[in-house]
Amino acid sequence: MQPVFQRPISLKDVATHFCPGCQHGLIHRLVADAMDHFGVQPQTIGVASVGCSVFLYEYFDIDVVEAPHGRAPAVATGVKRARPDNFVFTYQGDGDLAAIGTSEIIHAANRGELFTAIFVNNTTYGMTGGQMAPTSLPGQRTLTSPEGRDVTIDGYPMRMAEVIAALDGAAYSVRVAVNSPKNILAAAKAIKTAFSYQIEKKGFAFVEVLSACPTNWGMSAVQANERVAKEMIPYFALGTFKEKN
Amino acid sequence: MQPVFQRPISLKDVATHFCPGCQHGLIHRLVADAMDHFGVQPQTIGVASVGCSVFLYEYFDIDVVEAPHGRAPAVATGVKRARPDNFVFTYQGDGDLAAIGTSEIIHAANRGELFTAIFVNNTTYGMTGGQMAPTSLPGQRTLTSPEGRDVTIDGYPMRMAEVIAALDGAAYSVRVAVNSPKNILAAAKAIKTAFSYQIEKKGFAFVEVLSACPTNWGMSAVQANERVAKEMIPYFALGTFKEKN
Amino acid sequence: MAKVVIDEARCKGCALCTLACPKKLIRMSDKLNRQGFLPAVFPAECSRDCTSCALCAQMCPDVAITVFRAEKGEKP
Amino acid sequence: MAKVVIDEARCKGCALCTLACPKKLIRMSDKLNRQGFLPAVFPAECSRDCTSCALCAQMCPDVAITVFRAEKGEKP
Amino acid sequence: MTHDVFMTGFGGQGILVIGNLLAYAGIIDGKNVSYYPSYGVEKRGGAANCTVVVSDEEVGSPVIGAPSAGIILNQASFDRHIGRFKPGAFCLLNSSLVAEGAKRRDDLDILRLPLNEMAQELGDARMLNMIAIGVYVANCRPVAFDSLKEALKKVLPERNHRFIPLNVKAIDLGAAQVK
Amino acid sequence: MTHDVFMTGFGGQGILVIGNLLAYAGIIDGKNVSYYPSYGVEKRGGAANCTVVVSDEEVGSPVIGAPSAGIILNQASFDRHIGRFKPGAFCLLNSSLVAEGAKRRDDLDILRLPLNEMAQELGDARMLNMIAIGVYVANCRPVAFDSLKEALKKVLPERNHRFIPLNVKAIDLGAAQVK
Amino acid sequence: MSERQLVAGNIAVAMGALAAGCRYYFGYPITPQSDIPAYMAGELRKMGGTFIQAESEIASINMLLGASACGFRAMTSSSSPGISLKQEGISYMAGSELPGLIVNICRSGPGLGGIDPSQADYFQAVKTGGHGGYRTVVVAPASVQEMYDLTILAFDLSDRYRMPAVLLADSLVGQMKEALECKPYVPPSDLPAKAWAVTGKQGRKDQRIVKSLFLGEGELERHNWKLWGRAEELKAKEQRSEGKYLDDAQLLVTGFGSAARIAKSAVEMARTAGLKVGYLRPITLFPFPEVAFQQATATCKKVLCVELSTGQMVEDVRLSVARDAEVVFYGRPPGTGSLPTPEELFGQIHKHYGKGA
Amino acid sequence: MSERQLVAGNIAVAMGALAAGCRYYFGYPITPQSDIPAYMAGELRKMGGTFIQAESEIASINMLLGASACGFRAMTSSSSPGISLKQEGISYMAGSELPGLIVNICRSGPGLGGIDPSQADYFQAVKTGGHGGYRTVVVAPASVQEMYDLTILAFDLSDRYRMPAVLLADSLVGQMKEALECKPYVPPSDLPAKAWAVTGKQGRKDQRIVKSLFLGEGELERHNWKLWGRAEELKAKEQRSEGKYLDDAQLLVTGFGSAARIAKSAVEMARTAGLKVGYLRPITLFPFPEVAFQQATATCKKVLCVELSTGQMVEDVRLSVARDAEVVFYGRPPGTGSLPTPEELFGQIHKHYGKGA
């Protein structure tokens, strides 16, 4: 028998610490796949952020620099400027990128830094136990919005793929989901396209991936996956918001 | 004889420290005019930022809180939440608001904070002697871009009025200039409209004012004023980018 | 004619693969695995119906699934 | 018929008011003021031509200009 | 008089609930108490431990190097912690999940009970923790049984108060194991 | 031997240029030097001061409490600083702009020269600073005149080197005022 | 006596703040202090107060600055890396003479480190990690009751001396539960009114300006001496410590917060074993209880300082003791499995008791 | 001997950095250090290096972290408030064992303060203002030549001990011009290779991971002791100071950087006046030259410490001197018109000379 689906070689053969049904694992796999696809793993330097994905180096078989919370784009800027011939990517959560790290991602994008940004939006602060995130949906109950997010006080969910797309320095910005095989295949393609922007020096590329956090949503994995389709996608439209040539 | 043009009463009758031809003074006057217009001066708390406009309290006859560089929107959030019945405005330069304070202005806008933000864009760090700002134009020579801003390395000028307009929490966002009597009258009107958004609790209002910095542009006041029309307005389009009802 | 191998030690029992399979070939076990989860199982008899589309594997967050296809002429 | 008063002590000699006046009534002095600037002057004889449009005052960054209009029936 | 107990198991076994319960019972008895929890890194299913001290005097350290009593609910916890107990300490082992093995400690006063099965028999697998606390309190008497039961009202969320009778039954079942 | 001089005026009078010039001349002479500038808050037109020390020994403080020489170019600087000088200090006052007034100091060795007018006469109002430095160097001899002139090449930007002859003339004019 | 409840230290801080009249909370999530914002989110909105989860720690401290400038009691809480980010804001608050409470439930470091109890932020809190030379009140609770009481004290001192206050604790004291008695808060009758708070001029003649920029001749120097004078007054009046067995001690054990809590058990063990060991715990870290140390070391010439770090407070102990007293150090820098036990500290007491000095 | 140029201190720092092989500069504008980025902007881009004006001080320090993780010499510069904002990043660099140079041309504070020369960031630099307990090299130049030389030394020590280095100066030393001799840089032959730098695996077997998160049992504690050990080694080997007239001194005057510079003139005045006054200036603030102070105070029992602050280094002086030596303090917290003169400090010497101790 011939294998038709196998673990990417850039992904280490170890169990993850992610909760059952957490799609960080799946997104890791897609990133590793893209690395394999372009054969860039030997040149890759990953920049980890603080969040449930902090253990990047445990799962990817690459060199990794860990950034302070929110600062991965600045660290990646330092890395990529110092080693322009390496392949550099960041991997950040929504608390990390859209709250504390707002400034860093916007200015890195605006400078057109030549790294690839993977942004995992699960509408909550996963690692710290489920606080309201900048992307939490209106009415979403979290540790710090026990009565549900009140947009008049807490503000509106941030649509980061659109914000990034609006910056002159950004070359590619897309939002994908991984809640169904179809969306997963589209996500895989988007990540590869984003990688190609770096490889071909076309500019800064940004991939927002909608993801489930069953634990902090207080749901089973299956319910959580359903919420992505029912509640997240209607608010966070899937699509390509910028694609410079 | 009857006076047809007089100094607004909210503006103290003192000389400013601004350089000849610096339009901070003019913008101060327009803000004071709007305060007079609505009679809000007795309730007003201004939030000063760090930049050439740091001496807000020397010129406006109001209570003032001075914020650390870039943080005026956060300070104003604290002030307005604590004293919701007061009239609160911030006054920030482009280094302050569009560089170090990116995160604070974006999230205050996104929360729909009920204060009014005055943003003075003079394409440079005035107070610190003329470094490149996030709004410096492509090719603009500054202390830190001696060969001219290179967009491929330094990034693109940020169009803040548009960025703010794109946030769900922002109710009013406009860009004006003060380089001609006509533009000044439009600017005066925009500032009043912005004030009305706070007074009528319609939401966060943002006024970007294009302004000249003759000193750091290395120009006479008249040349600097011309540059606003010739170079800035073509890049930073004047107009209303959002006007919620 | 294909084979789906689910690494029981990696499976966290999230059941997302069961949703993904267009043929509904995968089901959840009722015996806890070493990690304390109820893992997914691909019953051997399902090999026949499996198209090796690998959608189950695509969907698995824990990369616990490998899919094999019979090579041309290979015996079942 | 109007009067424009330029506060010499406040004027920084930027000359922006001279651009603003549609009638070109304001000119720059060639005598330094106390601050070391060459201030703007509104020659008394210009009162006649001044429309009290106040555009000069609108334009002044240093709020150094006050504009007066003759009230109805007021003597020049 | 000071009592301290170290309880250890994995998340979901209800360790922290009975830790709280014991501490609250101590308060009801007018004692000084401390309850100190500690967890593993994992979000779900990781280790869960706590130390409870109940005392007539001021409580010093809420962390105890060599605890004088223990409740050990699974194998991993046994392997990791059994070495710490003070010689002579009373230890309840959940024999449903703990095989002991290499790390036997003959100097402890060990009671082995198949808590999983006992809870199942009682009709609710989740009652395992209540049986355990019943055993411990009956053996070491750090608090009065009435206080322990009284404390259920404080510790269980309102919506679970209807289960209090079952909890009491489980505590009693535990107590009954101690002669 | 150590020379120190405090120069004070407003921005635009070229105080900092002659401070640099003197310091560079000291270096050319193989001396130890320090040049310490200080400004007012204003961006344009504010106060501009500097202290220069030229010495055969290591230079200690670049800040001098009671300077032993001074160049004072305008009234505001005079009013603010005249009290600081060491008794007997040589002070050049720009009488074009300084009226002295209440703060007369009879214990100083004061030379009054109408520098503005002298510079105008020389054909370039900006040469005022060069005349001043010529006066000071001629009086106190902290550096060799040749070094001072040599230093012009180091201190003036390339594009202004064509003005060096005029600068030299101004220095000489200053020197000529000192008998 | 109000009822005793079983409460976690973090929650006691929140309850203390509410009792002290604090109605403004600004924070950003970080372990191990997340109970505080979670509690505040529920309670404050219920009572009409303000809870904002800010976009960052920097935004939080500046929102606090704004609310405090309006004259209201306000607070933020965070943990080590988050507190580092607040240093500029704290310096501004100090420079602007603004009160306000900053709670640091320390975690292990440096960098991302881990979430175990730590005392390695002592220098940052006490020597002040921001720029420009200023002081803040620093209190260090060692029990759940103190988490409540010292929160209130911190607000009072902060208002009285017009400087920010830092509550320095860690997850041991923060996550531990003990009996808490919520004594009702009675504001000190002599607390000065906040006549500096911005309110809008409302017809008032003078502007109120909350700022830290002072450019006039000599102005900033005077301002600094004024702030220094307040800190000196604080030192003179507000040193607090807890001592036990000091009369006949031959070895003095000291530490703050969680380390002191563990050390106290070790001291009891030592006394039980017949060793003449004393115990002295700073409750205020700034002002450091210098007087108590001076007094205790007038007779007891050896001090063992225990910290959950490689040694920071030990410097202040050295600066405070009698000149002829010897100070030794035992540290356990934090991390998984690095919390010392009373038994371990008893071992250290044994090691040093009766030797030297 | 290379030519002597008249150079400002700030520029000397930039020149020193370039000489030391630093090709990566990340900064954000702030007075009074703006000459450094302005110089770097021109020079670095000319020579193919990287100059980035970042969006903030926080971004700068993290870009520095990234470039340093790649094994290159890199730097940032700022002034007090900006340095406060970098504290989290510095802690991360220390935790990740990354070298890198952070230049602080201090301004007056607290808060916005002013731009006058200040030494009130001593605590922040030396006690470390970030969280979690770590140390950095701290050097304190007192002349333009030292601005150059100590920049190079800071890079060397930073690489050797794998910790960030801070150069602490102020606008007196930064804006002052003096003769500078640019000695060519010869890298120490025994500097260890950066075998930890990320490069991409490039076929290497092991991953390289630059991080500060350590969750394994006991791992973070061991990591902390390792960092502590390096700091101890630094203390043992790298203390630097400048002394003069120490043999017969009856009063020792000390201070660092700009204050020392002024104090030195006062000491010369005192010697001229026949007073037996000595001079001891720490060049490295961390490691603090404890040995030099111990030795000097073996005979000289009174020390006058001068700072442009209300007193910070004086604590380290107290901790370093012989037990029976007395330390007195004279401070001028910074602000417009607050720089002390040599004459003023000579007055202080007079006041303390021959009295007490």
Ligand SMILES: Cc1ncc(C[n+]2csc(CCOP(=O)(O)OP(=O)(O)O)c2C)c(N)n1
């Ligand atoms: C400066 C700082 N502030 C806060 C934290 C605490 N913290 C750790 S992870 C995290 C955010 C996690 O949320 P997200 O980025 O959405 O990632 P997720 O876990 O959801 O994937 C926070 C706030 C920190 N480590 N550092």
Ligand SMILES: Cc1ncc(C[n+]2csc(CCOP(=O)(O)OP(=O)(O)O)c2C)c(N)n1
């Ligand atoms: C944290 C911090 N970083 C940097 C500075 C230095 N600084 C003072 S004003 C300023 C920016 C001035 O530019 P802008 O905001 O555009 O105002 P302008 O002067 O042009 O009106 C900067 C960077 C500071 N005070 N604080």
Ligand code: SF4
């Ligand atoms: S907490 Fe949420 S984001 Fe984190 S591992 Fe669990 S499911 Fe994933």
Ligand code: SF4
């Ligand atoms: S430097 Fe520029 S912005 Fe500042 S006062 Fe002068 S002209 Fe205005």
Ligand code: SF4
């Ligand atoms: S490969 Fe396709 S058909 Fe086979 S089990 Fe997986 S999803 Fe079902």
Ligand code: SF4
């Ligand atoms: S998707 Fe993967 S982890 Fe989830 S049940 Fe199926 S095989 Fe197990």
Ligand code: SF4
């Ligand atoms: S009022 Fe109008 S017409 Fe009169 S001087 Fe001014 S601009 Fe000219």
Ligand code: SF4
């Ligand atoms: S615009 Fe105002 S400041 Fe400028 S020249 Fe005219 S009057 Fe003077």
Ligand SMILES: [Mg+2]
């Ligand atoms: Mg998230």
Ligand SMILES: [Mg+2]
């Ligand atoms: Mg600007």
